[in-house]
Amino acid sequence: MVKNIAVILGDGIGPEVTQQAIRVLNAIAEQFRHQFNYTYCLMGAGAIEKTGNPLPSETLEICKKSDAILFGAIGHPRFDNDPTADVRPEQGLLKLRQELQLFANIRPVSTDPALFHLSPLKSKYLEDVDFVVYRELTGGIYFGEKKINETYTEASDLCIYTRSEIERIAHLAFQSAKQRKKKLTLIDKANVLATSRLWRKVVKDLSHQYKDVKVEYLYADNAAVQIIINPKQFDVILTENLLGDFISDVAATIGGSIGLLPSASVGVSTSLFEPIHGSYPQAAGKDIANPIGSILSAAMMLEYFQLTEEASLIRSGVAWALGNGFVTKDIDPVNYYFTSTIGELISDFV
């Protein structure tokens, strides 16, 4: 199989973790006789530095034409420390999500008893955890009008949602629930926000089309607590953009490190695959970042190409590495392996 993959290494630890994912993909390609062609493109702080634009039009064109996008991470301390900067790395990612209409960010969370020792949670909280988060990614307060006056005395952000924006991702989430444990939990803040009331109304309306799926509603503050103290109650979680940013990161702690988790962003055009962690600038260039999130994102990409066997092989390699103590510094600060060593071990395994 021939696939053209747009690769956006991005900022911070983005390049080093993505390189390990590519190493594993290359091992897969060799073994299964596929051809993966990579086109590298700029986005984020690096793109601002070289072109002044966080998402150069060339990057957008390449992404549109590719079969999938593999992305690292975005963000830079220079901008984090300067709230007055109007051009920011993250705008590149937000624009890419919007241009490609990547409206659903899908984040699976499950635990493996062999890895319970990695989690900050006690084992009894981890049994039978297997859920997936559907986070809306192209609407809400991320994309509504933003204002900040020149004297920095007032600012505003508008959160807007339309019925159709909610419906399209809700359908995906319901379909997923139908094929899984038949439960969908909408997480919102309907006791306070008008947009959340709309989410609750639309999901309620759609639920009549999915009669075999049980629907539950949780307020986001309570949901965050439930994800920690009783994660096995969840099957498919559906949520809006800002609450989803948060909820999916809380969910990510369950497994022991946010460095472990992958995600897929799907929409009407090319899909994008990225680890859920950020650019983690303090670790950049030190070969200590966790490449597993990126490697598992590559596995999600293969799944999306319907290369199921190949994807499972990567997952087995990851489980083997973690199960045998081949972990990075985020998981074991004393006995740890380098980013590149983990990548090598997993690519040798597959």
Next chain:
Amino acid sequence: MVKNIAVILGDGIGPEVTQQAIRVLNAIAEQFRHQFNYTYCLMGAGAIEKTGNPLPSETLEICKKSDAILFGAIGHPRFDNDPTADVRPEQGLLKLRQELQLFANIRPVSTDPALFHLSPLKSKYLEDVDFVVYRELTGGIYFGEKKINETYTEASDLCIYTRSEIERIAHLAFQSAKQRKKKLTLIDKANVLATSRLWRKVVKDLSHQYKDVKVEYLYADNAAVQIIINPKQFDVILTENLLGDFISDVAATIGGSIGLLPSASVGVSTSLFEPIHGSYPQAAGKDIANPIGSILSAAMMLEYFQLTEEASLIRSGVAWALGNGFVTKDIDPVNYYFTSTIGELISDFV
């Protein structure tokens, strides 16, 4: 000392937990020869049922004239399940916060090695945890214009902040940090939101007045993870309204149950004290809810009255009860005590 306390029992488990707090307050009053006068008033679903108004004007008047407000919880399944209801219980609490300008919600989080077994987190994550969250409570998306059209096809919420709204709570947080471990962490989403950029700018500007306080900035998604995997890094956390709702509940899981934690909401008029948990309707009337959050809120109220010895005595009573296994069902679903028993034990202790 004579104090007039407005009591809002509220909805769900609100009445039963607040009654235990009052029982403990009465024991304190007797022992220390204080006189606490309670005036009961309506707010929330109960108030809507009886008066059509989630915050009757009489309640507001009583609260304004009292020395403090002791509040239970708010919310009712009837409204949770009906996103089309325009009059909602929570509006009562929001209006009260706004009318009294209760702009700072203060939530202390600390752990006691004797209680590590109650937490979902492994002990090593819990050592030396002692921080306090300052959540802005009268601005942001909670109070900006809300719109939802009649056909339920579009909705919006506006998030607005002004410099002065941020400054007044930031000063409180900086002052608290000065008296504590001299570190302030602003939690925002400045990589995406204009209002967060304003928060970061204002806090940066103010930091020059508090040179001995170290300031750090964290994005909310990362902060949620950090609170779980490395809570001891925090001293004073400052955050805006919606992110704070979330962040403070994540923080609350650390101790083992959200039922354990108290809060104080302070502003320019009467202060309000409430457990951080919600109305938990499934448990209402069953005598199984955890009254500790409410009892510790009463202790915070005594602290605010500068009755330090009395407040410590309540805290000792709580530590004694928890340390000796006198816990409610949320903490131990098998060997548990009733709400009223815990209240009785602690009021006997003090």
